[in-house]
Amino acid sequence: MDFAYSARVEELRTRLQAFMDAHVQPTDVQWRAEVEAGRYPMTLIDGLKAKARAEGLWNLFLPALKADEPGTRLSNLEYAPLAEIMGRIYWSSEVFNCNAPDTGNMEILHMFATPEQRERWLVPLMNGEIRSCVGITEPGVASSDPTNLQTTIIRDGDDYIVTGRKWWTTGALHPNVKFCIVMGLSDLAEDADPHKRHSMIIVPMDAKGVTVMRNLPLLNHHSPEGHTETDFDAVRVPAANMLGEEGAGFALAQARLGPGRIHHCMRSIGQCEVALELMVERALERKAFNRNLSDYANVQDWIAEGRMEIDQARLLCLRAAWMMDTHGNKAARTEVSAIKVVATRLQTKIADRAMQVFGAAGLSNDTPLAFIYSWGRALRFIDGPDEVHLRAVARAEIKKRQGANRSTMAEQGVRVPYEKPAAS
Numbered sequence: 307m308d309f310a311y312s313a314r315v316e317e318l319r320t321r322l323q324a325f326m327d328a329h330v331q332p333t334d335v336q337w338r339a340e341v342e343a344g345r346y347p348m349t350l351i352d353g354l355k356a357k358a359r360a361e362g363l364w365n366l367f368l369p370a371l372k373a374d375e376p377g378t379r380l381s382n383l384e385y386a387p388l389a390e391i392m393g394r395i396y397w398s399s400e401v402f403n404c405n406a407p408d409t410g411n412m413e414i415l416h417m418f419a420t421p422e423q424r425e426r427w428l429v430p431l432m433n434g435e436i437r438s439c440v441g442i443t444e445p446g447v448a449s450s451d452p453t454n455l456q457t458t459i460i461r462d463g464d465d466y467i468v469t470g471r472k473w474w475t476t477g478a479l480h481p482n483v484k485f486c487i488v489m490g491l492s493d494l495a496e497d498a499d500p501h502k503r504h505s506m507i508i509v510p511m512d513a514k515g516v517t518v519m520r521n522l523p524l525l526n527h528h529s530p531e532g533h534t535e536t537d538f539d540a541v542r543v544p545a546a547n548m549l550g551e552e553g554a555g556f557a558l559a560q561a562r563l564g565p566g567r568i569h570h571c572m573r574s575i576g577q578c579e580v581a582l583e584l585m586v587e588r589a590l591e592r593k594a595f596n597r598n599l600s601d602y603a604n605v606q607d608w609i610a611e612g613r614m615e616i617d618q619a620r621l622l623c624l625r626a627a628w629m630m631d632t633h634g635n636k637a638a639r640t641e642v643s644a645i646k647v648v649a650t651r652l653q654t655k656i657a658d659r660a661m662q663v664f665g666a667a668g669l670s671n672d673t674p675l676a677f678i679y680s681w682g683r684a685l686r687f688i689d690g691p692d693e694v695h696l697r698a699v700a701r702a703e704i705k706k707r708q709g710a711n712r713s714t715m716a717e718q719g720v721r722v723p724y725e726k727p728a729a730s
Contacts, residue, residue: 396577407477435482441538476532515540581612585612
């Protein structure tokens with residue numbers, strides 16, 4: 307394992323950071339002002355997207371990108387430091403067409419779309435002309451176990467009828483959103499294989515029966531593009547919109563979620579860096595009881611711990627990315643689960659420390675800390691809660707120790723409890 311950045315990656319990092327410094331950071335205030343006024347800043351975003359694409363900073367996330375497709379093909383390991391830079395300003399990924407949930411949807415369409423689906427949905431998505439969303443989580447069931455999903459996708463002649471309610475549908479209010487990839491039950495037989503009862507289908511957002519009910523606040527923060535509750539009331543969709551084979555929903559979901567999970571972690575590390583930098587700057591500038599906050603041992607401990615924890619998380623993220631590149635997404639699932647827990651927990655921890663150093667100002671929107679904290683907390687549910695990922699890591703560890711060649715505790719020098727001799 308060699309995680310040193312190649313000359314190619316270093317060149318891309320330099321170009322991307324220069325673009326962020328010259329074009330994204332200076333417009334952050336404008337972006338926030340338009341959002342606070344209730345407008346999604348499309349004019350601003352479209353202008354930046356055109357610049358980014360012209361500079362070759364486009365579709366950087368897709369290792370299977372073809373030569374005739376727009377963008378730059380990078381491995382997961384190569385993409386990681388670039389996603390970290392984008393993550394520093396949370397809305398900036400859209401500028402480079404590297405934003406969730408579009409990246410996950412592009413991944414799945416890239417792998418499974420028919421030629422017709424590719425032309426209608428994937429091509430404009432890869433060109434940044436439209437946006438998309440995904441409907442998996444449901445309000446009425448524990449969606450961490452996807453076998454619980456109750457939305458139905460039932461064949462009716464040349465169509466499917468989609469009925470159910472989804473929530474936390476990120477991006478459903480974006481001005482350019484055109485479709486939602488919906489996961490639901492296509493086999494209603496209760497004795498069927500629980501992992502072959504679900505399918506994924508492309509539902510146009512302007513189809514009759516699709517209603518965005520509300521934009522759910524995330525820890526009292528409303529996202530301008532929406533984390534919505536969306537109702538699908540007997541929505542009729544052409545059978546040609548089915549993704550892959552009927553009943554293959556679980557396989558498609560796993561193909562989509564692996565890269566999506568690690569992309570969140572890459573960006574999360576960037577946000578952790580921002581929180582740490584702000585904390586250090588505040589500690590150097592702020593005085594309490596005639597001393598800079600940076601002089602106090604507890605604040606110094608927070609700074610040191612933050613530095614070490616971020617570096618540890620980055621190495622774990624790079625290892626997971628390397629595993630995906632060298633052994634495949636399925637083989638790397640334990641490593642991806644591990645970094646998903648580590649990075650998201652770290653984001654709230656470091657943001658919380660920084661907010662404490664800022665005092666009450668850290669609770670307001672005058673700094674990005676409140677958002678960084680809120681989004682870090684949300685990431686502990688997004689793409690699977692901590693408990694599911696911890697379970698996956700534990701199972702892998704237990705399986706290793708259950709191997710035939712494992713040594714016993716006694717063989718490792720551990721003293722076993724005294725056993726009373728059996729009565730004669």
